[in-house]
Amino acid sequence: MALSDVELTETGLDASHKGRVLLLACGALAHEVLAVIRANGWTHLDLQCLPAKLHLYPDKITEAVKETVAQRRDDYDAIHVLYADCGTGGQLQVACDALGVQMIAGPHCYSFFEGNDAFAAHPDEFTAFYLTDFLVRQFDAFVWKPMGFDRHPELIPMMFGNYEKLVYQAQTNDPALDAKAQDCAARLGLAFERRFTGYGDLAPFIAQAAG
């Protein structure tokens, strides 16, 4: 069954309860995580996703992860958390350490998709606004509507006036997504750059979880 981006954004994804190891991820990573699992035939890995829209309220992420780990930990041999710091200010790392679960390294998914070392190598890129495959597909739900741009386009310069370019971090090669990403940049009045990242540090983290 195809994954619905709207459901991944709003409600997340339930675990299938078929594996021994649970990957607890952000809904925005579901397609990529499943692609890595499928490509490697790791049938002992199960995936549960929290709603991607939690990113609109980063202060809620830590509590949601803690609750889910507590609910699921008796059902699996191990749980691995596929959230980076994601604006929690180190709180998620503290929680994961206390829970004894591993968490993917990095400040956010833009960093680990590109590779944390590669991303850290261009600290001068702070006027870039990043989109991943998922965020390009969900641009309206994640950016355009929550920021009120559909109703008040005059807010765009207030919120994006200091940005210079939109960097589309492509996990896959898809001309339709390229075109959509380019359109997102145009709508925000930003220059456009496509940067192919593949799955970056995500794939080795999942491989480590697979054991």
Next chain:
Amino acid sequence: MADDDEIILSELSDDELVLQMHDDLYDGLKEEIEEGVEILLERGWTPYDVLTKALVAGMTIVGADFRDGILFVPEVLLAANAMKAGMAILKPLLAETGAPRMGKMVIGTVKGDIHDIGKNLVAMMMEGAGFEVLDLGINNSVEKYLEALETEKPDILGMSALLTTTMPYMKVVIDTMKEKGLREDYIVLVGGAPLNEEFSKAIGADAYCRDAAVAVETAKSWVARKHNQMNG
């Protein structure tokens, strides 16, 4: 065709007009706010009263509802836009007529951080509360902050960051102030979505301000304390 329910601002009493302006600010109605400001001025209100009773009081309601999760960033920005339009009319008049001066603040987002919505709201509300504000804008290095402190001699340094990756830079600024023996000369206030009280204490700031209204109240109380110390 005119709407039967359309409110004619000029026909409202002063009290009704002020309440209507609070509503209009809440709804981000820039032109209505400009009209309301002009009407109150024509009726002989002082610019300072228009600012505090109509604009700042209205924006305080917006701020409280944002804090309580009733309003979100787009609505707050629209309200801020409307208030800014009203303040643009009042500012030159305030300079002419005089208004209580609470103190002076230098404010800016830290190096590597371009997110200035919160900083702009704080600057606007501080101005509304009678502070003179020098806004350094975005992406400020420690050198730029120190230069502004030296040339402007403010009471308060305000630093803002939205990113967990940039907020540690506030400590760099404060540590440099300590090294140069400047730290005790200024009140240092910090703010931004990922910050908290604990972080503020850890980096050696005087206070964390969770929103613009809190920033104003905190600034007032610290400036009063500083003046008391100087006079004591």
